[in-house]
Amino acid sequence: MEETDETLLDFGNTEIAFSHKSDRELKNTYWLFKLMNNPSLVRIGSFFGKLAAQVPFHLMDPLIRETIFNQFCGGTNLLECQRVVDRLYHKKTMTILDYGVEGRERDEDFQNTLEVNLKALEFAYSNPNIPVISTKLTGYIPISVLEKIHAKESLSAFDQRAWERLEERFVILCKKAAELGVGIFIDAEESWIQDPIDQLVDKYMPVFNKEKPILYNTFQMYRKGRLDYLKSSFEAAQSGNYIFGAKIVRGAYMEKERKRAKEKGYEDPITADKLVTDTQYDVSIRFCVQYPEQISLCNSTHNWNSCLLQTELMAQAGIPNDHPHLNFCQLLGMSDNITFNLAAKGYIVAKYVPYGPIKDVVPYLVRRAEENTSITGDMSRELKLLNEEMMRRGLKNA
8 A cells, every 4th residue: 555644654753753742841851851961971971870869868859750751751659650640641552561670689779669560450441542561570689589590590499489580570560561451561680680580581471371471581682692693582482382473672771781791791681782783673673573463563663764665564464553563662761753653653651660669760761861861962853853842843943
């Protein structure tokens, strides 16, 4: 079918991308991204952001909330997220809830993570526009234990019990999700702790994905070997007669991964360059779109070309835009031009909406700022789009 102006997908359409923002909100977002595109300011801001999160009595919370928190987070709790959920739904966009607290070490903290995510599942069940929640398994177990299991080291009695408790909590979470019909994305972690996470997801996906996709593993395509693992995971799903849940990402820990590999003298787990990563990513999308009934895919990227690729493949195969197994996702506060232009054309697209106490989600916020700076340089595509919309509305001169 020949594309017309009505059907053509245009990620450069800033009117659709930012129609949810008032003039004041647009100006605030523009200035925030302008600051974030200055590497020196981001380094200073990251330092003081971490420092501010440690100030007693939450004295710095209002400053953090009014700047970077409101841009990238849904709220400090589920109730506060409702406003963002409703606003996204008004733009035909789904929500993926992500409790943004990480790096805990105590068993009571792990139990709290479970309880918070059980509440998130119930909240999602009451909101038909929240089909999935996301969770990091490092919120349920000491990272040191995952490192030992990944490295195939012997475990102490404490380590073994910590692993058993993780599995117990994981099963409780999955059972609740299956009962309510809400999906769970299991986030990918650093390469040196990923194997035990994969093992756990691989063990329980056959149990919970028999009738509909509940459990999704995350595949980082900047890592060597992950395309092969994606394909072998699908083969296992075919053999076991269950739906394969796959969230595809590029990856977020490249500098940390390469630094550790160099320090410890093992092979760099990251692909040689961005071209190889992009190629591997797009091959994974091509692979998944071939099997829309057997694979439930979330194309989780801010890359224009990879999103356009999926829409083109769907059109070529005659797959409707709103096929329930072919989804897209971007982070709240970023790439609105992709999210809302996809939504306007009837694709199933969602925003990742992190939430949690301000001081606890600061590490996530710092990563967002640093990621935007390292990827985009002095004048990001995000900032250019904001600038274009400011000029379109007459808020700024060319």
